[in-house]
Amino acid sequence: xxxxxxxxxxxxxxxxxxxxxxxxxxxxxxxxxxxxxxxxxxxxxxxxxxxxxxxxxxxxxxxxxxxxxxxxxxxxxxxxxxxxxxxxxxxxxxxxxxxxxxxxxxxxxxxxxxxxxxxxxxxxxxxxxxxxxxxxxxxxxxxxxxxxxxxxxxxxxxxxxxxxxxxxxxxxxxxxxxxxxxxxxxxxxxxxxxxxxxxxxxxxxxxxxxxxxxxxxxxxxxxxxxxxxxxxxxxxxxxxxxxxxxxxxxxxxxxxxxxxxxxxxxxxxxxxxxxxxxxxxxxxxxxxxxxxxxxxxxxxxxxxxxxxxxxxxxxxxxxxxxxxxxxxxxxxxxxxxxxxxxxxxxxxxxxxxxxxxxxxxxxxxxxxxxxxxxxxxxxxxxxxxxxxxxxxxxxxxxxxxxxxxxxxxxxxxxxxxxxxxxxxxxxxxxxxxxxxxxxxxxxxxxxxxxxxxxxxxxxxxxxxxxxxxxxxxxxxxxxxxxxxxxxxxxxxxxxxxxxxxxxxxxxxxxxxxxxxxxxxxxxxxxxxxxxxxxxxxxxxxxxxxxxxxxxxxxxxxxxxxxxxxxxxxxxxxxxxxxxxxxxxxxxxxxxxxxxxxxxxxxxxxxxxxxxxxxxxxxxxxxxxxxxxxxxxxxxxxxxxxxxxxxxxxxxxxxxxxxxxxxxxxx
Numbered sequence: 001x002x003x004x005x006x007x008x009x010x011x012x013x014x015x016x017x018x019x020x021x022x023x024x025x026x027x028x029x030x031x032x033x034x035x036x037x038x039x040x041x042x043x044x045x046x047x048x049x050x051x052x053x054x055x056x057x058x059x060x061x062x063x064x065x066x067x068x069x070x071x072x073x074x075x076x077x078x079x080x081x082x083x084x085x086x087x088x089x090x091x092x093x094x095x096x097x098x099x100x101x102x103x104x105x106x107x108x109x110x111x112x113x114x115x116x117x118x119x120x121x122x123x124x125x126x127x128x129x130x131x132x133x134x135x136x137x138x139x140x141x142x143x144x145x146x147x148x149x150x151x152x153x154x155x156x157x158x159x160x161x162x163x164x165x166x167x168x169x170x171x172x173x174x175x176x177x178x179x180x181x182x183x184x185x186x187x188x189x190x191x192x193x194x195x196x197x198x199x200x201x202x203x204x205x206x207x208x209x210x211x212x213x214x215x216x217x218x219x220x221x222x223x224x225x226x227x228x229x230x231x232x233x234x235x236x237x238x239x240x241x242x243x244x245x246x247x248x249x250x251x252x253x254x255x256x257x258x259x260x261x262x263x264x265x266x267x268x269x270x271x272x273x274x275x276x277x278x279x280x281x282x283x284x285x286x287x288x289x290x291x292x293x294x295x296x297x298x299x300x301x302x303x304x305x306x307x308x309x310x311x312x313x314x315x316x317x318x319x320x321x322x323x324x325x326x327x328x329x330x331x332x333x334x335x336x337x338x339x340x341x342x343x344x345x346x347x348x349x350x351x352x353x354x355x356x357x358x359x360x361x362x363x364x365x366x367x368x369x370x371x372x373x374x375x376x377x378x379x380x381x382x383x384x385x386x387x388x389x390x391x392x393x394x395x396x397x398x399x400x401x402x403x404x405x406x407x408x409x410x411x412x413x414x415x416x417x418x419x420x421x422x423x424x425x426x427x428x429x430x431x432x433x434x435x436x437x438x439x440x441x442x443x444x445x446x447x448x449x450x451x452x453x454x455x456x457x458x459x460x461x462x463x464x465x466x467x468x469x470x471x472x473x474x475x476x477x478x479x480x481x482x483x484x485x486x487x488x489x490x491x492x493x494x495x496x497x498x499x500x501x502x503x504x505x506x507x508x509x510x511x512x513x514x515x516x517x518x519x520x521x522x523x524x525x526x527x528x529x530x531x532x533x534x535x536x537x538x539x540x541x542x543x544x545x546x547x548x549x550x551x552x553x554x555x556x557x558x559x560x561x562x563x564x565x566x567x568x569x570x571x572x573x574x575x576x577x578x579x580x581x582x583x584x585x586x587x588x589x590x591x592x593x594x595x596x597x598x599x600x601x602x603x604x605x606x607x608x609x610x611x612x613x614x615x616x617x618x619x620x621x622x623x624x625x626x627x628x629x630x631x632x633x634x635x636x637x638x639x640x641x642x643x644x645x646x647x648x649x650x651x652x653x654x655x656x657x658x659x660x661x662x663x664x665x666x
Contacts, residue, residue, distance in 0.1 A: 024043045024046040024047035025043070025047040025080075025081055025084075026222055028041070028042075028043030028044040029084070029222070030222050030224045031216065031224065032084060033216075037087075038088075038446070041088035044085035044088060045085065048081055048082065082104055082105055083108070083113060085101050086098050086104075089101060090119055090123060092446050093126075093421070093445070093446050094445050095127050095421075099127055102119055102123055103120065105120075106120055114143055114144055117137075117143060118140045118153075121136035121137040121140060121157060122157065122393075124136055127420070128164075128168075128420050130164055131165075137158050141155070149367075160390050164392045164415070167415035170505035171415050171416055171504070172414040172415060172416065173455065173457065173501075173502040174416055174456065175453070175456055176416055176454075177243075178449055178450075178451050179242060179449070179450050179451065179452060180245070181244070183199070183242060183249065186206055187205045187231045188202075189202070189205070189449050189450050190425055191264070191318070192437040192439070192450050193263075193427050194427060194429060194437075195270050197239075198238065199238040200266075201235075201236055201264075202234070202235060202262040202264070204231045204232060204233045204234075205231070206230040206231055207230055207232050207234070232260060233261060234251050235254060235261050235262075235264050236249055236250065236251050237249070242452070252299070254275070255299075255300075255302065256275075256277045256301070257277065257304075258277045258278050258279040259279050262276045262317070262318075263275065263372075265321045265328075267321055267325050267348070267352065268321075268324070268325045269325075270291065273288070274286055274287070274305075274319035274328060275302075276317040276319065277302060278317075283314060283315050284316060286319045286328075287302035287303060287304055288304075288352055289302055290352065308346060309332075309344075309346060311334040311335065314334040315332060315333050315341075316332040316334065316344075317371075318373070320372075320374055320375070321348070323375070323377045325348060326347065327346065327348060327375070328345065328347075328348050329344070329345045329373040329375060330343075330344055330357075331343055331344070331370065336359055338365040338366060338370075339365060339369070339388060340367070340369045341369040342359055342360070342365040343359075343360040343364055343371075343384055344357040344358060344359055345358055345404060346358065360404075361407065363400075363407050363408075363410075364400060366386055366389060367388060368386065370388065371385050371386070372384060374427060379401075380402060381399055382400045382402060382407065382410075383397055383413075383433075384400075385398070385423060385425075386410075389410070392412075392415055392418040392423075394421045394423070395422040395424050396413070397412070397413045397417055397426060397438070398412055411484055411485055414503070417438075417453065419440055421441045421442050422440065422448065423439070423442070424439050424440070424448070425448075434455045435452070435454040436452075437450055437451065437452055438451050455502045458500075458504055460498070460501065460523070461496065461499070462496070462497060463539070464476045464540075464541060465538050465539065466541060466543065467540040467541060467543075468542075472493070473491060473513060473541060474493045474494075474495060475513060476490065476497075476511050476512065476513045476541070477490055477513065478490070478497040478510070478511050478512075478539075479512070480501065480508075481510070482507050483505065483506070487499050506522065506523065508523075509521050515544065515545065516542060517541060517544055517581065517582055518582050519539055519540070519541055519581055521539065545663075546662075546664070546666060548663075550660060550662065551658050552659045552661060553571065554571050555571050555613070555658075556568045560605075562608035562612045563612065564612055564613065564616060569616060572617065573620075575589075575617065575661060576622065587627055588627075588628045588630055588661065588662055589614050589617075589627060589630075589659070589660075589661045590610055590632055590660050590662075591609035591629075591630075591631050591632070591658075591659050591660075592606060592632050592656055592658050592660070593656065594641050594652075594654075595634045595653070595656070596653070599634065603631055603632075603633035603635075605631070606632055606633050607631030609631065610629035610630055613659060614628075628664075634656070637652075637656045638656060639651070639655040639656055641656060
């Protein structure tokens with residue numbers, strides 16, 4: 001989240017302990033050192049004497065770069081300024097412009113600019129140019145000789161780009177709309193929270209200022225002065241339907257030690273509010289406010305939560321109260337975590353005070369930043385944002401299930417819930433979390449904005465039958481899986497199953513029941529796209545017993561030969577599917593003849609025929625270790641070859657000329 005700053009430069013002469021600077025590059029450096037990246041970028045542009053073309057893009061004056069190349073004493077200043085401009089643009093998240101300037105910096109040959117390939121890749125990824133980003137990150141890895149976190153991150157970024165390309169190709173079913181009213185005003189607007197029919201959110205929209213001067217200084221004691229920024233984070237209240245234009249927004253009057261306030265969360269009764277409190281120089285701390293008993297809409301002075309939550313010298317921020325009011329969750333870089341910012345939780349006492357915080361553990365937290373928690377105590381689902389996992393880019397939403405003792409491995413909620421920029425601060429409008437608000441800068445050059453999100457669903461349903469009896473099967477475990485997750489249900493007495501999912505990607509549906517072969521069917525993207533409901537063909541499961549033969553119907557051979565007919569190969573594909581769907585079973589595949597011919601001839605022919613079946617399955621990819629072939633000749637008839645009067649029985653002989661398989665190991 002970056003905040004645009006209104007700047008007025010005050011130029012002074014020498015001071016007693018520091019020098020007020022007038023050089024545009026030096027002024028930019030002071031702002032950069034103080035984290036005022038928008039201001040820094042503006043002064044780097046002035047230093048480079050930049051102009052804008054008809055599209056608004058920044059360009060160097062004609063011939064300027066060539067003149068600099070010829071004038072070597074100025075080359076270092078030129079390269080450093082271009083690099084700093086790219087850095088400042090990236091850090092206030094103007095990725096479109098930053099990409100262009102990093103493209104220039106990667107042409108500089110000095111080792112000190114080697115990280116530019118990494119940041120160039122990041123800006124390309126943020127601009128959804130995934131193949132180009134992968135190329136840039138690979139170039140960075142080939143040039144970067146230090147085994148540090150940048151190498152680890154570059155490899156993760158490559159994986160994230162590939163993940164993003166797949167997600168964009170097969171989007172999840174979410175409807176997301178930016179709020180088109182005054183909730184999204186100038187500056188950043190984020191961390192929406194519903195309470196007693198009102199929507200509370202944080203905004204850094206401009207406020208009236210007294211014009212107080214601020215003095216900014218860098219390590220070299222260079223100084224600049226500016227008017228105090230009017231972009232101040234505060235808590236706002238919106239009444240009316242946030243999805244319409246008919247809303248009223250007002251700023252809450254909150255007395256806090258520090259000037260900036262953000263990310264409000266309430267106890268279920270609405271009488272206690274927790275917010276983050278900070279100023280430009282200090283650390284972030286979480287404070288508590290109590291609703292005034294004598295006047296609605298007013299709050300007590302902020303009460304610091306103390307050392308259980310706020311550790312001196314470190315940041316604690318983004319409080320969230322669980323829906324049952326039992327826990328306060330927050331993000332902090334305090335000691336004892338897994339990385340930079342970790343998620344923590346603490347029990348809330350009856351008076352609103354908070355107990356000692358506990359880290360949420362390494363399964364949830366990464367060695368990067370994990371922030372903005374949300375937890376539904378009814379569904380036991382945790383949503384949070386992280387930039388330390390494979391994802392779309394920036395901060396992504398992840399979901400885990402647990403009870404503060406154990407958690408499942410978090411999974412990415414995918415595109416378009418996540419974007420290639422920052423996505424944070426989920427809050428729900430429904431008890432099942434099927435709709436709510438998120439904060440994202442996906443449509444902004446610099447700042448978070450509030451979006452409404454609604455989960456859409458695809459219903460996949462069907463029936464499981466016994467192949468022999470055609471009757472419904474109860475107790476079948478049916479699993480629906482995509483590339484990232486799986487869902488399980490068990491069929492009822494009617495044999496029916498039903499799934500409600502919010503993805504339209506490739507799915508695999510598997511049915512498992514004891515003493516039946518498992519069966520799997522797949523749905524491709526073309527079958528599923530633009531469908532509200534997909535009813536599968538009825539699943540039919542084949543029963544089996546160990547060492548009990550099953551006849552493969554219509555598997556035929558050339559006359560007096562062991563060669564399979566083309567039609568028989570198609571029939572054997574049925575057995576191939578069983579072997580694929582049941583990867584642990586081993587089989588014996590056998591061939592049988594009728595009584596015509598000698599014993600030796602029939603035994604040899606049946607052996608060769610059984611082997612030709614096994615060879616066909618091996619060619620299709622089934623391991624030879626899972627199959628044996630055996631010919632039984634005419635020794636195991638299942639019907640008379642002749643009638644009792646000695647006459648030939650063609651139908652009986654046809655039944656005896658068969659191919660079978662049996663499961664020898666489950």
